[in-house]
Amino acid sequence: MGMVQGVGAWTLGAIQRLGRACLFLMASLAGVPAALGRFRSVIAQLYSVGVQTLLIIVVAGLFVGMVLGLQFYYNLVDFGAESELGLLVALTLTRELGPVLAGLLFAGRAGSALTAEIGLMKATEQLAAMEMMAVDPMQRVIGPRFVAGIIAVPLLAAIFSAIGVIGAWLVGVGQLGLDDGVYWSSMNGGVDFFDDVLNGIIKSIVFGFVITWIAVFEGYDADPTSRGVAHATTRTVVSASLAVLGLDYILTAIMFGGL
Numbered sequence: 001m002g003m004v005q006g007v008g009a010w011t012l013g014a015i016q017r018l019g020r021a022c023l024f025l026m027a028s029l030a031g032v033p034a035a036l037g038r039f040r041s042v043i044a045q046l047y048s049v050g051v052q053t054l055l056i057i058v059v060a061g062l063f064v065g066m067v068l069g070l071q072f073y074y075n076l077v078d079f080g081a082e083s084e085l086g087l088l089v090a091l092t093l094t095r096e097l098g099p100v101l102a103g104l105l106f107a108g109r110a111g112s113a114l115t116a117e118i119g120l121m122k123a124t125e126q127l128a129a130m131e132m133m134a135v136d137p138m139q140r141v142i143g144p145r146f147v148a149g150i151i152a153v154p155l156l157a158a159i160f161s162a163i164g165v166i167g168a169w170l171v172g173v174g175q176l177g178l179d180d181g182v183y184w185s186s187m188n189g190g191v192d193f194f195d196d197v198l199n200g201i202i203k204s205i206v207f208g209f210v211i212t213w214i215a216v217f218e219g220y221d222a223d224p225t226s227r228g229v230a231h232a233t234t235r236t237v238v239s240a241s242l243a244v245l246g247l248d249y250i251l252t253a254i255m256f257g258g259l
Contacts, residue, residue, distance in 0.1 A: 009231045016096075017221070017250035019167060020217075021213070021214075021221075021223060024216075024217045024220060024221070025110040025213055025217070027136060027138050027142075027181050028142050028143065028213070028216065029208070030138070031136065031138035031139040031143035031146075032143055032146065032147060034136075034139040034143060034199070034212065035139060035142075035144045035146065036126060036147065037146050038139075038140075038143075038144055041140075041144040042144045042147050042148055042151075044144070045144045045147075045148035045149075046148045046152060048110075048113070048179070049106075049110035049114065049145070049148050049149055049152050050093070050110075050148065050150070050151070050152035050155060051084065052109075052110075052196070053106055053109050053110050053235050054151060054159070055070065056105055056106060056109060057102060057156045057159055057160050058159065058163050059168065060101065060105060060160070061098075061101075061159065061160040061161070061162075061164045061168040062080075062125075062163050062164070062189055062250040063161050063167065064093075064164050064167065064168070065089065065093070065163060065164030065165060065166060065167025065168040065169075065170075065171075066087050066167040066168065066170060066171045067172070068092060068093070068097075068163070068164065069085065069167065069168030069169070069171035069176075069219055070166050070171050070176075071137065072085055072088050072089060072168075072180070072237060073085055073171070073172055073176050076088070081259065082178060083134075083178075083179075083182045083186055084186050084190075084209045085168065085172045085178060085183060085186070086165075086168070086169070086172070086182070086184060086185075086187035086188040087166060087187050087189075087190040087191065089164070089168040089172075089187075090161075090165055090187045090190075090191050090196075091190070091191060091196060091200060093114075093161040093164045093165060094161050094191065094196050094197050094199075094200040095196055095199060095200055095252075096200075096248070097160075097161075097164070098157045098158070098160045098161030098200055098204070099157045099200050099203040099207055099248070100162060100203075100207075100244060100245070100248050101159040102153060102156045102157035102159075102204065102207075103157070103204065103207035103208070103211060103240075103244040104209070104241055104244055105156075105160075105231060106149075106152070106153050106156060106211055106217070106241035107211045107214075107241055107244065108237055108241075110149070110152070110160075110215075111126065111149075111212070111214065111215035111236050111237065111240050112215070112233045112236055112237050113217045114145055114149070114212070114215040114216055114219060114236075115215050115216070115222070115229075115232050115233045115236040116220040116229060116232075117219065117236075118141065118142070118145075118216060118219025118220055118222075119218075119219040119220075119222035119224075119229035119232050119233070120229060121141065121219075122219070122220065122222060122224050123222075123224040123225060123226070123228070123229055124202050125224075127141065127220075137220075138231070139143025139157025142216050142220065145216055146212055146213070146216060148212075149208055149209075149212025149215070149216075150205065150206065150209050150212055151208070153204050153205070153207055153211065153212075154201055154204040154205050154208060156204075157200065157201075157204035157207075158201075158204075159224065160239075161200065165187070171185075179208045182217065194239050199251075199255045202251070202255075203247075203248065203251050206247060206251060207244050207247065207248075210240070210243050210244070210247060211240045211243070214236055214239050214240045214243065215236050215240065218232040218233070218235050218236045218239070219232060
């Protein structure tokens, strides 16, 4: 009976958290119009969650592209199809790896930072002080961060994919001797904007929405202690990463007719 009670308590707690998260999301969306009016706040948050995440995106994109170029080339050579290296790398990055890896890196760096920042504001009673001064924290604190996260992830995913293509070009053309024109022409002729690029953009927007939602909710819902903020930060990284991977399968199945 103790095990059954434990499972029941965990289930009820999960349902309660999901309910609070949904109510929080509705309040956040209601505060978005006011946040858009605070243009400087949105730009400041874009710098915090976007520009400061750019370094890890560029470095990771470069090395991922180089690895893809190396692996794909040696597999394509066996079939005499090394001329399709550019196309294969571009499709892999724009459809899957660009949005997914950019989302995971964003969750690990910017998502955890958002949770820690908001959780610290709650622990030091800054959010309560705003409410006492008739300032809505959803509009002042949550809204700009929510908007910035949704904007930042698609831009970071695009940069990741572009740098990855360049990394594969450095390996394929510079190291392995593939013709430069063949590399770019295969990519230009085979990548479709609506079927490939647009699908990647949609994925990155969904990932940015979900990651930012999880990050700001965990910070806002964290226990106002140092231990509570630490646990909330950990939950953000784990939950957001799992959400990205799960949503990637669902969106891919929908886009390519699997569902």
